[in-house]
Amino acid sequence: MSFVLKAAVGEPAQRASNPAVVDTVAAVIADVRANGDDAVRKYSEKFDGWSPESFRLSEDQVAEIVKSVPETVLDDLRFAQRQIRNFAQAQRDSIQDIEVETLPGVFLGHRNVPIDAAAAYVPGGRYPLTASAHMTVLTAKVAGVERVAATTPPNAGEAPPISVAAMHLAGADEIFVLGGVQAIAALALGTDTIDPVSILTGPGNAFVAEAKRQLFGEVGIDLFAGPTETLIVADDHADPFTIAVDLLSQAEHGPDSPCVLITTSEAVGRATLDHIEALLPGLVTNAIAGPAWRDHGQVHIVDTLAEAYTLADKFASEHVQILTEDPRQALTSMRNYGALFLGEGTCVPYGDKLIGTNHVLPTLGAANYTGGLWVGKFLKTLTYQEVRNLDTSAQLGEICGRVSRLEKFEGHARSGDLRAAKFGNAPLAWGDIPTRVTSDR
Structure with missing residues (x-):
């Protein structure tokens, strides 16, 4: 018999932003649009106390800055x-240009x-997410993006060394120490000193x-962001202690x-509930993970794995970890998730930090219709067509x-009529085809 052992008590995250956030962001964007660098500097001073030359x-x-970072950190x-x-290169290699002949010529x-x-x-800030540099800068460069501009907020009035090192090693062509809405607006719209980009990525x-x-x-943007989710x-056969540790590893995101x-x-x-209660007091990030588990933690008991996979698909969670006797069964039993983590040897933090897959993933149910960031997001698939056989063009x-x-698109029809008449035997009911004119120029 299926039942809920622990339910969420907090309000779920909403796709719509807080109205105050919407208004504040709109005002900053409008100011940057109108006043460029002056507005960018004004907001950087206001929000970050940061105004370098x-x-x-x-x-x-x-x-x-890179020289100041310990070599062991750089090695990691x-x-x-x-x-x-x-992995990004393997993805890029799998994407092929195509050309097919669908009719004669x-x-x-x-x-x-x-x-x-x-x-x-x-x-x-307090939590520099260096892995975000790997996931965004490096993936874009593997895709072949010519110019990648990376930016990160200052930390206590300084450029954060580890973040700068990560962006540099990932291949960033430009590195800015600039945060918040002012950074996003400047890179999207362009200013006198910052060239605009075509896509914004990163959490x-x-x-x-x-x-x-x-x-x-x-x-363009990579994804609409929401709070980190794990399921x-x-x-x-699963180890409850491992489950507890792994759930709390993601609860500390927010x-x-x-x-x-x-x-x-x-x-x-x-x-698992008992282990979580025992582990939380000693977790350094308990102030964050504790409320996350209290308000948004859930435990569902179901009768079969088939029911488990069906319920998991309804959540469409960002991260889905499979701790079962046959974890690869999830590959054919599930379809709505940001990323799967199969077996006890695989934890979500591996994906967050270093295993090779991208950690920019869909949240708030977006896994129902999209996957995460990958090299393909930085590519435009552009179609073309050519009719070489004029008999086929007439047809x-x-x-x-x-x-x-x-x-009732007469203009479209006439483009087709013209080719039917020029290259075939169809009459041109609405006019005569002029004699071809050659220019001396």
Whole structure:
């Protein structure tokens, strides 16, 4: 018999932004649109107390900052980036240009062309998310993006060394120490000193997420961001202590982060609850993880794994961890998730930090219709067509004329009529084809 052992008591996150956030972000964007660099500097001073001579770091500044980072830290960053680069390159290699002949002399195709310029926002402050540099900057460069501008907020009046090092090692062409809405607006709209980009990527706080939402359409974005989500599917073979540790690993992302366990074993569910209560007091991030688990933690007991997978699909969670005897069954049993983590040897933090897959993933139910950030997001799939066989063009022209008139598009019909007449035997009912004129110029 299925039942809920622990229910969420807090209000779920909403797709709509707080009206105060919407208004604040709209005002900053409008100011940057009208006043460019002056507005950017004004808000950087107001929100971050940061007003250097240039927000963009010079090559010498970058080199000096990277030099200050311990070599062991740089080695770890390089290791993580090798894993992400290898997988991103395998993804890029799987994307092929195509051309097919669909009728005699009719060639249709597509080419995968990189976006010209991308922005990568790397969150900073007390929690510099260096992994976001790997996921955004590096993935864009593997896709072939010519210009990647990376930006991160200052930390206590300084450029954050580890974030700068991560952006540099990932291949950023430009590195800015600039945060918040002012950074997003400047990179989307352009100023006298900051060139605009074509896509905005990377996570951020509610203001950054809202800025991306408001600017979407003028530029592309990776995803609409929400709180980090995690869900575990477990059977009676799963270790409750491992489940507890792994749920709390994601609860510390934020006090509104949903953490869900779906299990076929009531004993596993109850033991997991006991372990979480024992672990939380000693967790350094208890002030965040505690409210997340209290308000948004859930434990569901179901009768079968089939029910577990069906329920998990309804959640469409960002991260789904499978702790069952046969974890790969989830590959064919589930379809709505940001990323799957199969088996006890695999934890969500591996995906967050270094295993190679991208950690920019859909939240708030978006996994029902999209996957996460990958090299394909930085590519435009552009189609083309060519009709070399003029007999086929005449045939297409006759049919084009008829179907266009069904829709009352006379101009479209005449383009088809012209080719039916020029290259075939169809009469041109609405005019005569002029004699071809050659120019002496």
